[in-house]
Amino acid sequence: MENLQKKQQQQNDTPAPTKVSFLNCIDLSNPDIHLSVSLLKQACLDCGFFYVINHGITPEFMEEVFAQSKKFFELPLSEKMKVLRNEKHRGFTPVLDELLDPDNQVHVGDYKEGYYIGVELPEDDPEAEKPFYGPNVWPEEDILPGWRQTMEKFHRETLEVARAVARIIALALDLEADFFDKPEMLGHPIAVMRLLHYAGQISDPSKGLYGAGAHSDYGLITLLATDDVYGLQICKDKDAQPQVWEFVAPLKGAFIVNLGDMLERWSNCIFKSTLHRVLGNGQERYSIAYFVEPSHDCLVECLPTCKSEKNPPMFPPIKCGAYLSQRYKDTHADLNVYNKHQS
Structure with a gap:
């Protein structure tokens, strides 16, 4: 772990912020599955974040994917x-399109722009009627040659990870x-990849200005690839007052x-x-978030190994698609805002 920390410090152009959280590292090429399970369990109980390398x-x-995103x-x-x-x-989400932390962002959205890419389905596929399923939106080939092919390949490979x-x-x-x-x-997931760009705005929590407001992700797991610029922060105890925020050191090539x-x-x-958020420090920053959820019709209910007489289920069963639709609606701008603006 010490060598990993040194490597993280050496590869970053910017000096490390004072409070940095170094995460457990899961090596997917390691044949010792018991070690991986142990490291992952410790990470999940500690902070819910970990690195994945050799994926x-x-x-x-x-x-190449980062170059094409740029x-x-x-x-x-x-x-x-x-x-x-x-x-x-x-498709494309402009700056301020998303408001992740309305209590602290004083109704000013995230200072980031993004681009959503999901599992590609033709319009005439019966599944395409459901939320989050259907054809993607792509830039014209003559504007960005080969862009779609690069992103589709990365989407496929990241799903396997x-x-x-x-x-x-x-x-x-x-x-x-x-x-x-x-x-x-x-087997048939809702897997959504989101290219993200933070243009160099300086965040100021005292004024409610963030690259991305404090939030927890909606689904099963998220895989995040980043460049070398610090920005991501986590809060290990979301109920603590005051909350303590730590930067996560970027690790190039890892998720x-x-x-x-x-x-x-x-x-x-x-x-x-x-809970996690992104603070801008005046530098441009690029990342790619890959959100993995079960299928639209999957019933999410307490796992059999996670309940007992002393620990009964805390949440009612819910369909994945209904749950996600509500969460996205709660955090994104109404599309009519853009229709009015363009007209």
């Missing part, structure tokens, strides 16, 4: 607005390793994985989702 996606391809965000705003987010949450992580989570919860591989879970609210419900709060 099978080459460093060269990761670099090309999109460097387009003029008028060009980006041609692929504006639709009601299926596919997520499935590998989910198998370790299942073992950590005393379930069969393939528990989350079922068709109604990660930072965190647990979502749905896994907290599923595990009956044995594994907790963790």
Whole structure:
């Protein structure tokens, strides 16, 4: 772990902030699954965040995906607005589109722009009628040649990493390793990739200005790839007053994985989702978040290994699609705002 910390400090151009959290590291190439399960369980009980390394996606391809993401965000705003987010949450999200922490952001949204890409389904597929399923929105090929192919490949490869992580989570919860591989879970998941760009705004929590407001993710797990710029902070105890925030050190080529609210419900709060936010320090920052949820019709109810007479289920069962639709509606701007603006 000491060598890992040194490597993190050396690879970052910016000096490390004073309070930095160094996370447990899960090596997916390690044949010792018991060690991986132990490290993951400790991370989930401690802070809900951990690194995943040697995941099978080459460093060269990761670099290419970030380069292509940058090309999109460097387009003029008028060009980006041609692929504006639709009601299926596919496409471009402008700065201030999302408001994650209304209590502290004084009704000013996140100072970030993004681009949603989901599992591609043709319009005539019966499943495409459901929220979060259907065709993606893509920039024109002549504007960004090869962009779609790069993003689709990264989406596919990251889903395989997520499935590998989910198998370790299942073992950590005393379930069969393939528990989350079922068709109604990660066999046909809602897997949403979001390219993110923070343009260099300086955050000021005292004024409610954030790159991304404090929140916990909605779903099962999130895999986050970042560049070298510090920005991500976590709060290990969301009930503490005052809250203590720590930066997470970027680790190039790794995924930072965190647990979502749905896994907290599923595990009956044995594994907790963790509050996190992004503070801008005046530098541009790029990241790619990959949100993994079960299928739209999956019933999320207390896992059999997570309840007992002394610890009965704390949450009622809920369909995944209904739960996610409400969470997205609560945090994103109404699309009519853009229709009025453009007209």
